Amino acid sequence: MSVLSILSVKVRLGLVAALLAAVVAVSMFFVQPARSQSLASGDAVVADAQTWIGVPYVYGGASRYGVDCSGLTMAVFAELGVSLPHSAATQYGYGTPVASPGPGDLVFSDYTGGGIGHVGIATGDGSMIDAPYPGTTVRYDPISPANVVGYKSVL
Numbered sequence: 515m516s517v518l519s520i521l522s523v524k525v526r527l528g529l530v531a532a533l534l535a536a537v538v539a540v541s542m543f544f545v546q547p548a549r550s551q552s553l554a555s556g557d558a559v560v561a562d563a564q565t566w567i568g569v570p571y572v573y574g575g576a577s578r579y580g581v582d583c584s585g586l587t588m589a590v591f592a593e594l595g596v597s598l599p600h601s602a603a604t605q606y607g608y609g610t611p612v613a614s615p616g617p618g619d620l621v622f623s624d625y626t627g628g629g630i631g632h633v634g635i636a637t638g639d640g641s642m643i644d645a646p647y648p649g650t651t652v653r654y655d656p657i658s659p660a661n662v663v664g665y666k667s668v669l
Contacts, residue, residue: 554594556618563643566652602633609668623661
């Protein structure tokens with residue numbers, strides 16, 4: 515084997531290793547389960563969510579300049595040390611199902627018949643804090659049992 519052939523093989527192996535490392539790093543960022551070691555309580559989740567009241571709905575948003583429903587839940591839980599993805603349907607794969615929501619539990623809804631399309635944070639009194647749709651702000655809304663797909667506790 516010539517020196518050029520050996521060098522070519524080493525370069526290809528290096529590229530494969532770099533690509534594999536990048537895939538692992540990206541998958542760890544996007545496929546990270548909620549951390550159960552969080553010391554947050556449901557009441558702490560609600561208290562944090564209340565500080566978002568009035569923030570405008572912005573599709574794809576996840577900051578105090580604007581949030582969508584899953585951006586709100588992702589940001590609130592991140593502030594309390596729990597990692598969630600930015601997708602209501604994907605967030606449904608996290609946590610433990612509960613029969614009725616307590617403070618801080620996630621409320622997953624289907625308002626269109628197309629599957630999970632909305633998520634909010636239960637307050638424990640039959641309402642939730644959510645970012646409902648364009649033209650609105652983060653607010654309290656009643657939980658609509660007819661549209662609920664399920665409830666999850668992620669703490």
